Amino acid sequence: MGVKLAVPKKSSSGTPGDVKDVALASRGKGRIEWADAQMPVLREIRDRFEREKPLKGQRIAACLHVTTETSNLMRAFVAGGAEVALCASNPLSTQDDNAASLVKDYGIATYAIRGEDSKTYYKHIHQALDLKPTLTLDDGADLVSTIHKERTELIDGLLASMEETTTGVIRLRAMHKDGALKIPVVSVNDAQTKFMFDNRYGTGQSTVDGIIRATNVLMAGRNVVVAGYGWCGRGFASRARGLGAKVLVTEVEPIRALEATMDGVQVLPMAEAVKVGEVFCTVTGNKAVIRKEHFQAMRDGAIVANSGHFNVELDLEALQAISKQVKKNIRENVDQYVLKDGRSIFVLGEGRLVNLACAEGHPAAVMDMSFATQALMTEWCVKSRSKLKVGVIDVPRDVEQTIARLKLKTMGISIDEMTPEQRKYVESWQEGT
Ligand SMILES: NC(=O)c1ccc[n+]([C@@H]2O[C@H](COP(=O)([O-])OP(=O)(O)OC[C@H]3O[C@@H](n4cnc5c(N)ncnc54)[C@H](O)[C@@H]3O)[C@@H](O)[C@H]2O)c1
Numbered sequence: 001m002g003v004k005l006a007v008p009k010k011s012s013s014g015t016p017g018d019v020k021d022v023a024l025a026s027r028g029k030g031r032i033e034w035a036d037a038q039m040p041v042l043r044e045i046r047d048r049f050e051r052e053k054p055l056k057g058q059r060i061a062a063c064l065h066v067t068t069e070t071s072n073l074m075r076a077f078v079a080g081g082a083e084v085a086l087c088a089s090n091p092l093s094t095q096d097d098n099a100a101s102l103v104k105d106y107g108i109a110t111y112a113i114r115g116e117d118s119k120t121y122y123k124h125i126h127q128a129l130d131l132k133p134t135l136t137l138d139d140g141a142d143l144v145s146t147i148h149k150e151r152t153e154l155i156d157g158l159l160a161s162m163e164e165t166t167t168g169v170i171r172l173r174a175m176h177k178d179g180a181l182k183i184p185v186v187s188v189n190d191a192q193t194k195f196m197f198d199n200r201y202g203t204g205q206s207t208v209d210g211i212i213r214a215t216n217v218l219m220a221g222r223n224v225v226v227a228g229y230g231w232c233g234r235g236f237a238s239r240a241r242g243l244g245a246k247v248l249v250t251e252v253e254p255i256r257a258l259e260a261t262m263d264g265v266q267v268l269p270m271a272e273a274v275k276v277g278e279v280f281c282t283v284t285g286n287k288a289v290i291r292k293e294h295f296q297a298m299r300d301g302a303i304v305a306n307s308g309h310f311n312v313e314l315d316l317e318a319l320q321a322i323s324k325q326v327k328k329n330i331r332e333n334v335d336q337y338v339l340k341d342g343r344s345i346f347v348l349g350e351g352r353l354v355n356l357a358c359a360e361g362h363p364a365a366v367m368d369m370s371f372a373t374q375a376l377m378t379e380w381c382v383k384s385r386s387k388l389k390v391g392v393i394d395v396p397r398d399v400e401q402t403i404a405r406l407k408l409k410t411m412g413i414s415i416d417e418m419t420p421e422q423r424k425y426v427e428s429w430q431e432g433t
Contacts, residue, residue, distance in 0.1 A: 014107075015103045015104075015107045015108065015109055016109045016127075017099075017102075017103035017109050017110045017111060018110075018111045018112070018113065018124060018127065019096065019099040019100050019102075019103055019110055019111075019112065019113060020096040020099070020100065020113045020114065021096065021100060022100045022103060022104050023100070024096055024097035024100040024101075025097070025100040025101040025103070025104035025105055026101070027097040027101075028068070028071075028095070028096075028097035028098040028099070028100050028101030028102070028105075029101040029105045031068045031095070031097065031098060031101075032068045032071045032072065032075075032098060032101055032102075032106075034068070034364075035067075035068035035069050035071070035072055035364035035367075036072050036075075036364075037364075038363070038364035038365045038368065039069065039072050039364050039365070039367065039368040039371070040368065040406075040410035041368045041369065041372040041403060041406045041407050041410060042072055042073065042076055042368050042371050042372050042375060043072075044406060044410075045076055045372055045375045045376065046072075046075060046076040046079045046080075046375075047079075049076055049077075049079040049080030049081075049375070049379075050079040050080075052080075053080060053081035054080050054081070054379045054382060054383070055077060055080035055081045055082035055378065055379065055382060056080070056081030056082075057081070057134075058080075058081070058082040058083070058134045058135055058159075058382060059082065059083045059084075059085075059131050059132060059133045059134050059135070060077050060082045060083070060084045060085075060131075060133060060134070060135045060136070060137065060378070061084075061085050061086075061087075061128040061129055061131050061133035061135075061136045061137075061143060062074065062077075062084065062085070062086045062087075062128070062136070062137040062138075062143075063086075063087050063088070063089045063125060063128060063136070063137065063138050063139065063140075063142050063143045064086065064088075064089050064137060064138075064139045064164065065088065065089055065090060065093040065094075065139060065356055065361055066086060066087075066088045066093065066094040066095060066098060066099050066102075066110065066112040067093065067095055067098060067356070067360065067361045067367075068095065068098050068360075068364065069361070069362070069364050069367035069368075069371060070086070070371075071098055071101070071102050071106070071108075072364075072371065073371040073374055073375060074086055074102065074106070074108050075106060075108075076371075076375045077375070077378065078106070078107075078108060080375075080378075080379070082135075083131065084108050084109065084131075085108075085109040085110075085111070085127070085128040085130075085131040085133075086102065086108060086109065086110045086111070086112065086128065087110075087111040087112055087124040087125050087127065087128040088111075088112035088116070088121065088124065089138065089139040089140050089142060089164075090139075090140075090352060090353060090356060090357075091114070091115060091116045091117070091118070091121050091352075092114060092115065092349060092350065092352045092353075092356065092357040093114075093352070093353065093356035093357065093361065094112040094113060094114040094116075095114070095360070096113065096114050099112045099113070109128075109131070111123075111124035111127045111128055112124060122146075125142055125143065125146050126146070126150075126151070128143070129143065129146065129147065129151050129154060132154060132157060133154065133157070133158065134157060134158060134159050135158070135159055135160060135161065135162075135378055135381060135382075136158065136161040136162070137161065137162045137164065137374060137378070138161060138162070138163050138164065138168055139163075139164040139165050139168065139309075140164075140165055140167055140168045140171075140309050140310070141163060141167075141168035141171045141172055143161065144161050144163075144168075144172065144175075144181075144183070144185065145171070145175075147183075148175070148180060148181070148182060155182045155183060158183045159184075159381055159382065159385050159388065160183060160184040160185065160186060160381040160385075160388055160393075161183055161184075161185045161186070162185070162186045162188045162374055162377055162378060162381075163185055163186065163187055163188060163189060164188055164189055164194075164370070164374070165189050165309055166189050166195070166199070166230070166231075166232075166285050166309070167285045167308070167309035167310065168189065168309070169187045169189045169190060169392065170285060172185050172187070172392055173392055176390075176391050176392055181390060181391065181392075182390060183390060184381070184388040184389060184390055184391060184393055185391070185392050185393065186377045186380075186381065186392075186393045186394075186395065187392050187393065187394060187395070188370070188373050188374055188377055188395060190394060190395070191373045191394075191395035191399070191400050192400050192404075193369045193370070193372070193373050193395075193400045193403040193404055193407075194369065194370045194373050194395075195231050196231070197366050197369050197370075198362060198366050198367065198369065198370040199230070199231035199232045199235065200231045200232070200234055200235035201235055201366055202235070202361075202362030202363065202366035202367065202370075203231075203232040203235050203236060203283065203307055203355060203362065204232070204234070204235025204236045204237075204238060204239040205235070205239055205362075205363065206355035206356075206359055206360070206361055206362050206363065207232070207235075207236045207239075207281060207283070207305075207307040207354055207355045208236065208239045208240060208243065209355065209359040209360075210305070210307070210348070210349065210353075210354035210355040210356070210357065210358035210359035211279060211281065211303070211305055211348065211354060211358070213333075213358050213359050214305075214331070214332070214333045214334055214348045214349065214354070214358040215303055215331070215334065215346070215348070217279065217303060219240055219243035219244060219245045219279075220243060220244030220245065221244060221245070221246065222245050222246065222278050222279055223245070223246050223248060223276050223277050223278045223279070224237075224240045224245040224246065224247050224248070224277070224278070224279045224280075224281070225247075225248045225249075225250065225270075225273045225274075225277035225279070225280045225281070226240070226247060226248070226249050226250070226265075226281055226283065227249075227250045227270065227280070227281070227282040227283065227284055227289045227290065227313070228250075228251065228282060228283045228284035228285070228286075228289070228308070229249050229251050229256045229257065229259060229260040229267075230256065230283065230284070230285075232283040232307060232308070233249070233283045233284075234259075234260075234263075236281060236283060236307065237249060237260070237263075237265060238263075241265070245279075246266075247265045247266075248265065248266045248267075248268060248273050248276070248277065249265050249266070249267050249268075250267070250268065250269060250270045250273055250289075251267060252286075270289070270290065270294050271293070271294065271297070274290075274294045274295075274297045274298045274299075274302075275297060275299070276299075277298070277299070277302060278299065278301070278302060278303065279302075279303045279305075280302065280303065280304045280305065281304075281305045281306065281307055281354065282305075282306045282307070282308050282313035282314060283306075283307045283308050283313075284308050284313060285308050285309060285313075286308070286313065287310075287312040287313060287315075288312065288313075288314075288315045288318075289308075289313045289314070290304060290313070290314050290315065291315040291318055292315060292318035292319075292321070292322060295315075295318065295319045295322060295337075295339075295345060296322060296339075298343070298345055299343075300342075300343040300344060301343075301344060301346070302345050302346070303346045303348065304345060304346065304347050304348070304351075305347070305348040305349065305351075305354040305358075306349075306351050306352065306353065306354060307353055307354050307355055308353070309353065311350065311351035311352045313351070314347070314351040316347065316350075316351050319337050319345065319347070320337070322339055322340065323337040323338055323339055323340070323345075324338055324339065324340045325337075325338040326338070330346075333348055333349050333357060333358045334346050334347070334348060335347045335350065368407065369403055369404075369407055372403045372406070372407075373395060373399070373400070373403055376399050376402065376403065377395055377399065380396070380399060
């Protein structure tokens with residue numbers, strides 16, 4: 001957890017911000033540039049934005065994980081002519097060197113300190129909203145929900161918002177169903193160029209990375225329990241299997257459970273999984289997926305993590321209540337809960353997204369596609385402003401196709417085109433057997 005050092009209201013560059021220490025900027029800049037090299041699609045968009053200035057006059061407030069990949073998205077917005085303010089979507093995912101560089105080197109107002117308490121977290125959300133945004137970006141709907149609950153004066157000035165993650169989209173759809181949503185929101189998460197790659201390969205790899213960086217545990221031969229076989233769960237399960245782990249899956253949805261079974265992993269209820277599991281990771285978007293009765297039945301030395309959006313997936317209050325002692329940070333990002341009978345359970349990253357709390361989050365090459373989707377949809381919202389309706393909007397198919405083609409091009413991969421005869425065949429219903 002970071003020590004809060006002098007917090008500049010304005011950096012030497014005159015940019016407002018609240019970061020841990022601007023002196024960390026040079027390391028952050030190097031890492032932002034490293035990520036940029038892995039993000040060719042976003043770079044191409046940024047170059048075009050630089051020439052065309054499609055976001056001129058827009059004010060963008062973003063509440064995202066303050067990682068180097070996010071920094072490159074913010075750079076694309078600035079290149080497009082927008083004024084930008086950034087705050088964190090999770091108190092443990094901020095990379096302080098990266099935040100420092102945004103303020104010092106790129107002149108982007110950033111309000112984020114790794115390990116900030118809840119009061120500071122919400123103060124930063126309000127500071128980002130003080131920009132009076134015309135567009136917002138969320139990863140978990142915090143800006144949209146704060147605007148609807150506490151900053152309703154901003155609603156009239158908002159063209160639209162983008163939502164990055166599954167949990168946020170679920171909340172926004174629930175808000176819309178209740179008639180509570182007052183702005184158009186683009187469900188970026190539901191774009192194929194996002195969830196099929198970011199949730200599966202990004203969360204898959206970086207969740208394994210977070211668990212290994214925190215514990216250095218050997219995955220080969222280990223019983224790894226994955227709660228939730230959605231996009232993230234499938235990705236994590238396949239990467240853990242690739243390292244030789246014996247993967248077990250818990251689910252509440254029968255089709256997903258069947259899919260896991262036919263993918264060759266054992267499916268069982270959590271009450272059974274806790275008897276054999278050695279490493280646990282929740283990726284459900286639900287709450288109390290591992291709770292008191294589960295912790296009580298776990299093996300001594302079990303390692304427990306969460307890679308779903310909120311830390312509520314693990315009932316850590318219940319774990320605390322059945323523990324006689326909690327030893328914080330016995331290793332960086334590892335807390336040891338000693339139960340009354342002497343068994344130990346190890347919790348990683350305080351139960352927050354393990355890939356961001358204990359590692360660096362998704363690799364830049366996959367965020368390239370997610371953030372290219374964010375950048376193009378932000379531009380799309382400005383261009384389509386007269387047609388936008390309150391509600392949850394899907395990413396148009398042609399935007400997804402543009403991004404996929406660009407990504408293939410940057411990877412040096414060509415694909416076939418349908419011949420005119422083939423196109424006619426697939427579009428007709430008369431030609432048959
Ligand atoms: N760590 C990251 O960087 C990252 C990245 C993307 C998404 N997410 C988050 O991960 C979570 C999952 O996202 P997804 O895209 O895989 O969603 P998804 O909807 O595809 O999958 C979630 C799965 O969990 C299952 N589930 C729900 N409650 C359960 C329970 N009690 N026990 C077992 N299974 C249960 C659902 O049936 C579903 O199959 C969300 O909170 C999302 O916001 C995290």
